[in-house]
Amino acid sequence: MSKHYYIETFGCQMNKNDSELMEENLQRYGYVPAQAEKDADIVIFNTCSVRNHAENRALARIRQVKKRTGKIIAVAGCMAQRLGERLIAQGLADMVIGPYQSPIVGELIEIYISSGKRAFLSQNLRDFHHRLQNLLVQRNNASWHRWVTITHGCENFCAYCVVPYVRGRLISFSSRTIVEYVRTLAAQGAKEITLLGQNVNQFGHDSGDIPFHSLLENVAKVPGIQKINFLTSHPKDFRRETLEVIRDNPNISRAIHLPLQSGSNDILRAMNRQYTIEHYYRLIEEMEHILGDYAISTDLIVGFPGESRADFEKTIEAVRRICFDDAFTYAYSPREGTAAYAMAETISKEEKSARLNELIAVQREISRMKLQKRINRNENALVEAMSKKSQKEVMGKTFLNHPVVLPGGRDDIGQFVRVKILKVVGNTLYAERIA
Ligand code: SF4
CATH class of the missing domain: 3.40.50.12160 (Methylthiotransferase, N-terminal domain)
Structure with a gap:
């Protein structure tokens, strides 16, 4: 049985x-x-x-x-x-x-x-060996989207984060194995892949392999792969060459997730993030200069120990200046075993919650404004599923990873469709199909 x-x-x-x-x-x-x-x-x-x-x-x-x-x-x-x-x-x-x-x-x-x-x-x-071997095992579940883990673990030790303790040290898979794996996925029908790592920009730092941007370029050359995403980037290791590779390869998504965490240099230092807000602003300027049309999303933490009202306002200022398409916002919560766990909490639960709500309200307004700017544009959308509200509509993501609803049916799932954006409802774009 x-x-x-x-x-x-x-x-x-x-x-x-x-x-x-x-x-x-x-x-x-x-x-x-x-x-x-x-x-x-x-x-x-x-x-x-x-x-x-x-x-x-x-x-x-x-x-x-x-x-x-x-x-x-x-x-x-x-x-x-x-x-x-x-x-x-x-x-x-x-x-x-x-x-x-x-x-x-x-x-x-x-x-x-x-x-x-x-x-x-x-x-x-x-005991990690199984993972390395597993990468090339023949997959049965052909699908148009596949995750591809390129590194495991993390050695950055951000003060609030438990990941380095539970997932262990940085281990990069071999670039040759990754590219071979992506070829296998493409042969099985995968069209979109997402390269995964806690900090993909550190790929190869442990093993002396090629840098991340070269891996990205090699993966982009695999025939049949029409969209490549990568998660997560770290501002301290994000290199200009990565933007140049994105610019030169139209099948790499121009939606970049780059966690900022705070707009205050004092808090970034306390978090052990190892970059300044000025460095982050420079990266954004490079994106604008090199990519032109791109989407940027981020992670933000409010209420880290020691965060003053002035520190928090610097985060709001950064959010307004950068205009993120989307932000994952969190109130700081201490994690046992991390460096920040030993820091005295200085902000009450109520204050953290008030700051979080203020931040969410600002970001919501910006996200909507960014979506409005897509109206009347022609874009490529990858259809992911039937719409929950109508059997005559499907939903998916544009090339900038904005959620979109368009006319269609089951046969469109997993297909790229050319669309014109018509309107925004809530956080979703609505589009019509064009030839
Ligand atoms: S926040 Fe990200 S980069 Fe920092 S320690 Fe955690 S996993 Fe690593």
């Missing part, structure tokens, strides 16, 4: 990619996907530790499922690495699997069943 699995994924794109790797491995071990967790023999929670909130959400879901089922519960990802055997001791997990080992989850379940071993949390390089 078939064994069924169900995976619930929390957090970032890296986790989504890890869940894909887990699925492939489970299927090799004879597991088949279940439609819902109630039909599964094993339920895997692939978790995130970046914010307290993310951990609490995952814990609430695990408790809910654990209470009403007698299934194997595996907790994987960053929270498994951070809380480790505590999750087993508290009866929340039957087994815990860290990010190094998640690609061999099928094998680990067999070990758990046969030997009772429950914790797989090693950050030994030897």
